[in-house]
Amino acid sequence: xxxxxxxxxxxxxxxxxxxxxxxxxxxxxxxxxxxxxxxxxxxxxxxxxxxxxxxxxxxxxxxxxxxxxxxxxxxxxxxxxxxxxxxxxxxxxxxxxxxxxxxxxxxxxxxxxxxxxxxxxxxxxxxxxxxxxxxxxxxxxxxxxxxxxxxxxxxxxxxx
Amino acid sequence: xxxxxxxxxxxxxxxxxxxxxxxxxxxxxxxxxxxxxxxxxxxxxxxxxxxxxxxxxxxxxxxxxxxxxxxxxxxxxxxxxxxxxxxxxxxxxxxxxxxxxxxxxxxxxxxxxxxxxxxxxxxxxxxxxxxxxxxxxxxxxxxxxxxxxxxxxxxxxxxx
Amino acid sequence: xxxxxxxxxxxxxxxxxxxxxxxxxxxxxxxxxxxxxxxxxxxxxxxxxxxxxxxxxxxxxxxxxxxxxxxxxxxxxxxxxxxxxxxxxxxxxxxxxxxxxxxxxxxxxxxxxxxxxxxxxxxxxxxxxxxxxxxxxxxxxxxxxxxxxxxxxxxxxxxx
Amino acid sequence: xxxxxxxxxxxxxxxxxxxxxxxxxxxxxxxxxxxxxxxxxxxxxxxxxxxxxxxxxxxxxxxxxxxxxxxxxxxxxxxxxxxxxxxxxxxxxxxxxxxxxxxxxxxxxxxxxxxxxxxxxxxxxxxxxxxxxxxxxxxxxxxxxxxxxxxxxxxxxxxx
Numbered sequence: 001x002x003x004x005x006x007x008x009x010x011x012x013x014x015x016x017x018x019x020x021x022x023x024x025x026x027x028x029x030x031x032x033x034x035x036x037x038x039x040x041x042x043x044x045x046x047x048x049x050x051x052x053x054x055x056x057x058x059x060x061x062x063x064x065x066x067x068x069x070x071x072x073x074x075x076x077x078x079x080x081x082x083x084x085x086x087x088x089x090x091x092x093x094x095x096x097x098x099x100x101x102x103x104x105x106x107x108x109x110x111x112x113x114x115x116x117x118x119x120x121x122x123x124x125x126x127x128x129x130x131x132x133x134x135x136x137x138x139x140x141x142x143x144x145x146x147x148x149x150x151x152x153x154x155x156x157x158x159x160x
Numbered sequence: 161x162x163x164x165x166x167x168x169x170x171x172x173x174x175x176x177x178x179x180x181x182x183x184x185x186x187x188x189x190x191x192x193x194x195x196x197x198x199x200x201x202x203x204x205x206x207x208x209x210x211x212x213x214x215x216x217x218x219x220x221x222x223x224x225x226x227x228x229x230x231x232x233x234x235x236x237x238x239x240x241x242x243x244x245x246x247x248x249x250x251x252x253x254x255x256x257x258x259x260x261x262x263x264x265x266x267x268x269x270x271x272x273x274x275x276x277x278x279x280x281x282x283x284x285x286x287x288x289x290x291x292x293x294x295x296x297x298x299x300x301x302x303x304x305x306x307x308x309x310x311x312x313x314x315x316x317x318x319x320x
Numbered sequence: 321x322x323x324x325x326x327x328x329x330x331x332x333x334x335x336x337x338x339x340x341x342x343x344x345x346x347x348x349x350x351x352x353x354x355x356x357x358x359x360x361x362x363x364x365x366x367x368x369x370x371x372x373x374x375x376x377x378x379x380x381x382x383x384x385x386x387x388x389x390x391x392x393x394x395x396x397x398x399x400x401x402x403x404x405x406x407x408x409x410x411x412x413x414x415x416x417x418x419x420x421x422x423x424x425x426x427x428x429x430x431x432x433x434x435x436x437x438x439x440x441x442x443x444x445x446x447x448x449x450x451x452x453x454x455x456x457x458x459x460x461x462x463x464x465x466x467x468x469x470x471x472x473x474x475x476x477x478x479x480x
Numbered sequence: 481x482x483x484x485x486x487x488x489x490x491x492x493x494x495x496x497x498x499x500x501x502x503x504x505x506x507x508x509x510x511x512x513x514x515x516x517x518x519x520x521x522x523x524x525x526x527x528x529x530x531x532x533x534x535x536x537x538x539x540x541x542x543x544x545x546x547x548x549x550x551x552x553x554x555x556x557x558x559x560x561x562x563x564x565x566x567x568x569x570x571x572x573x574x575x576x577x578x579x580x581x582x583x584x585x586x587x588x589x590x591x592x593x594x595x596x597x598x599x600x601x602x603x604x605x606x607x608x609x610x611x612x613x614x615x616x617x618x619x620x621x622x623x624x625x626x627x628x629x630x631x632x633x634x635x636x637x638x639x640x
Contacts, residue, residue: 011501018587018636021491023501038279039267040301041319107199107498113273113593119198122282125301130290141200141285156498159201171341178427178476181331183341267338273433316338358599359587360621361639427519433593439518442602445621450610461520461605479521 003043003128004073007031008064009051010081012106012117023109025050030110030117031079038118040125044073053081053088053105061091068096075128076101077121082151082158085137089146093135102127103149104138107156163203163288164233167191168224169211170241172266172277183269185210190270190277191239198278200285204233213241213248213265221251228256235288236261237281242311242318245297249306253295262287263309264298267316323363323448324393327351328384329371330401332426332437343429345370350430350437351399358438360445364393373401373408373425381411388416395448396421397441402471402478405457409466413455422448423469424458427476483523483608484553487511488544489531490561492586492597503589505530510590510597511559518598520605524553533561533568533585541571548576555608556581557601562631562638565617569626573615582607583629584618587636 007013007029014023029047048067049060068076080088082105089103104124106117124138137149139158144150152160167173167189174183189207208227209220228236240248242265249263264284266277284298297309299318304310312320327333327349334343349367368387369380388396400408402425409423424444426437444458457469459478464470472480487493487509494503509527528547529540548556560568562585569583584604586597604618617629619638624630632640 011498016503016588016592018491019634021503023496023503034279035301037274037276038301039276039299039317040279043301108496112496112591114197116197116199118278119194119200119282122279122301123286126283126286126298126303127290129303130287138286139199141195141198141203141282143286143289154499157199171338176343176428176432178331179474181343183336183343268336271432272336314339354599355621357594357596358621359596359619359637360599363621434517436517436519438598439514439520439602442599442621443606446603446606446618446623447610449623450607458606459519461515461518461523461602463606463609477519 002073003075003077003125004071005031005043005045005077005079006064006067007045007047007079008049008053008056008060008081010053010079010105011108012079012110012115013050014109015111026111034110034118034121038122043077043125051081053084056081056084056088058091061088064088065092065095068092068099068101074099077124077128078103079121080105082107082139082156086149086151089135089137089149093146096133096135098133100128100131100133101135102131102138103136162233163235163237163285164231165191165203165205166224166227166236166238167205167207168209168213168216168220168238168240170213170239170265171268172239172270172275173210174269175271186271194270194278194281198282203237203285211241213244216241216244216248218251221248224248225252225255228252228259228261234259237284237288238263239281240265242267242299246309246311249295249297249309253306256293256295258293260288260291260293261295262291262298263296322393323395323397323445324391325351325363325365326384326387326396326398327365327367328369328373328376328380328398328400330373330399330425331429332399332435333370334429335431346431354430354438354441358442363397363445371401373404376401376404376408378411381408384408385412385415388412388419388421394419397444397448398423399441400425402427402459406469406471409455409457409469413466416453416455418453420448420451420453421455422451422458423456482553483555483557483605484551485511485523485525486544486547486556486558487525487527488529488533488536488540488558488560490533490559490585491589492559492595493530494589495591506591514590514598514601518602523557523605531561533564536561536564536568538571541568544568545572545575548572548579548581554579557604557608558583559601560585562587562619562636566629566631569615569617569629573626576613576615578613580608580611580613581615582611582618583616
């Protein structure tokens with residue numbers, strides 16, 4: 001097995017809670033179901049944390065970095081909330097050795113249907129196999145270097 | 161605009177017909193809707209034909225080749241039935257000049273939900289930007305050279 | 321428990337088969353999942369047969385009649401292909417004693433999404449509780465007596 | 481036309497907002513799309529208000545009552561948030577003359593998929609045609625008189 005998918009939470013993995021009427025994290029990540037629907041080969045999946053990325057601290061980022069460093073795989077996809085994807089990319093950049101790390105996520109939860117999650121993960125999985133070592137973001141069908149990853153909060157896009 | 165998506169039909173674009181109870185091609189390709197759900201940047205889309213790939217002839221493949229050659233874009237994604245994706249890849253291989261051509265499709269129609277279409281197109285769009293010139297297939301989260309593209313008909317997979 | 325749902329097959333319970341590219345019956349009926357999504361109270365479910373209704377014979381109809389007669393429940397919903405729903409309704413009519421039997425089905429399989437199955441079953445479950453004893457069809461938001469149940473094959477509707 | 485559907489908001493008509501990450505009301509009710517998917521005959525639809533039912537005042541209820549009274553139709557379905565469906569049912573009860581009024585809604589928004597909305601509306605449309613004049617709620621596959629309509633907030637059900 002040559003690829004690892006680390007899940008950290010973010011919108012992608014939220015579900016609708018009928019009790020509070022809000023979006024919350026469920027018991028489990030949807031990554032395996034998403035990959036099965038995509039009929040993907042099955043990378044190793046490690047569910048690291050379930051955080052809204054606005055709540056993510058540098059402590060959490062250190063935890064992600066360690067998970068990247070200890071992984072035997074060199075192709076690593078990290079699912080991440082879009083709110084601070086940029087900060088985490090910059091945090092990891094230059095510290096991950098000879099690995100290719102792709103951050104991605106979605107603007108609409110996978111569990112709500114009509115989500116961008118499948119399209120983004122499909123792209124991230126390919127980018128992890130084709131990009132040279134380094135840290136990148138894959139969103140909106142585009143690949144961004146860590147230093148160029150920037151969310152237009154109003155438009156909800158990274159390719160503005 | 162640097163990317164072109166050519167649609168040729170295939171399972172990806174089929175719809176359920178309540179009258180015949182079978183799967184048929186609708187009036188339009190679902191490519192634009194799929195890209196909007198993926199929140200993708202919008203490549204140029206050219207709907208070239210609507211064929212079950214088992215019905216595709218070398219005449220049709222010549223037509224696809226010409227569309228690739230006259231396109232101003234150098235990054236080209238072709239949606240295609242999985243049944244003869246291999247033949248079309250080999251037909252195009254070595255004739256498309258300095259372009260990157262990615263064939264992809266899906267095993268379950270986009271219009272039926274829970275389809276692999278979004279995941280595959282997401283990967284193909286990234287591959288078209290990252291692979292050197294040549295002809296490739298993207299299926300099951302993997303990239304295959306034209307010469308190595310082979311469908312395991314029984315399993316419905318290319319990564320067997 | 322006062323209600324029984326008998327499933328007999330029909331479009332409602334078909335699934336897409338990636339191998340043959342056609343619609344086939346899966347291992348199981350989708351009735352329980354459909355009712356769970358509808359957050360319905362749970363009637364007893366009996367999966368009697370899995371038939372395209374065009375293949376249904378009077379032998380099969382006799383089998384359905386017996387299942388209705390031996391059931392301890394007096395409110396009975398039968399899922400059925402739309403093609404011969406009319407024949408089965410007329411076959412059962414006048415033979416089911418003091419019970420309320422509602423036939424329903426769908427034009428688009430439940431498993432393909434955007435199906436009329438949930439709407440129709442929701443209506444049938446209510447009709448089974450509110451209609452006097454007799455045999456009826458519920459389709460298109462309407463209730464039809466057995467003698468008036470007639471599919472407009474071209475339009476795919478019963479309320480033409 | 482003999483049936484009217486009044487929409488008042490509630491969870492049924494909420495959508496996911498990618499900007500705030502919460503559930504909000506969109507521009508339009510989803511009622512027509514829901515009925516088209518159900519292949520229903522098309523009642524008249526009047527979009528009266530777009531309220532979370534917890535924000536509904538007796539002023540709003542008076543507004544609903546007037547809409548019921550002036551309607552030429554005698555079969556009326558009202559979509560309503562589940563939080564105060566009981567209060568509105570009791571408010572209307574005894575004041576609506578010779579009409580049949582069915583309140584319904586859903587616990588999961590229609591726009592999120594896998595919603596109970598289609599099942600509930602399917603049931604409400606049938607109840608409006610089969611119940612005698614009066615005010616009722618249809619949820620969980622059951623019909624409740626106004627005086628017996630009671631939400632178990634914790635379970636999110638009315639049939640507890």
